[in-house]
Amino acid sequence: MQMPVQFSxxxxxxMLMARMDSLAVAEENMKTKFNIFARVxxxxxxLTDEEILESIREEHRVLKELGLIAEMPGEDMLKVVADNMFQWIKGDVKAIKKGMEEYEKKLREYAAQEARKPKIDVAPSNVLSQLDRLSGKKPGGGKLII
Structure with missing residues (x-):
């Protein structure tokens, strides 16, 4: 009878991190290959702008029919996706940098908004029991600590 293998x-x-790293490298490799072939x-x-836009519409239609997305994105959103793809295909570095800066700005704004939201901290039960003992109250009474 074979003994089970044990891992710490x-x-x-x-092992999981090594696998994630290899998947990230493979994804980057696939993106590079896609960009090269699309540029050719x-x-x-x-390959035209209109064909890319039509293909994006078709992709989203298929995803919707499969039930993988709830609704079709609006025409303006489809055009944004197509424009983003063409920036890479055309190698428009200025537009790509501008888009990255706008994205980073939005992330910073979102992080600032999240930081301003009130936080709810939950104390572990052992801390609450310790507070009960210190205050002389019955354990398990429930507390709101602000």
Missing amino acids: LDELLS LYKKGL
Whole structure:
């Protein structure tokens, strides 16, 4: 009878992190290949803005029919996606940098909004029991600590 294999938590986490790293590298490799092939097609005139937009519409239609998205995005959102793809295909560095800066700005604004929201902290039960003992009250009475 074969003995079960045992892994420590550190070993398991190391394996998972190594796998995540390899997936990230593979994804980056696929994006690079896509960009190269798309640029070749674009430069040869085999790929147009309208074809990309139509393909994005079709992709979202398929996703909606499969039930993977709830509703079709609006035409303006589809155009934003198409414009973003064409910035990469055309190699428009200025537009890409501008988009990245706007995205970072929105992330900072969102983080600032989240930081201003009130927080609810929950004390572990052992801390509440300790407070009960210190105050001389019956344990388990429930407290709101502000």
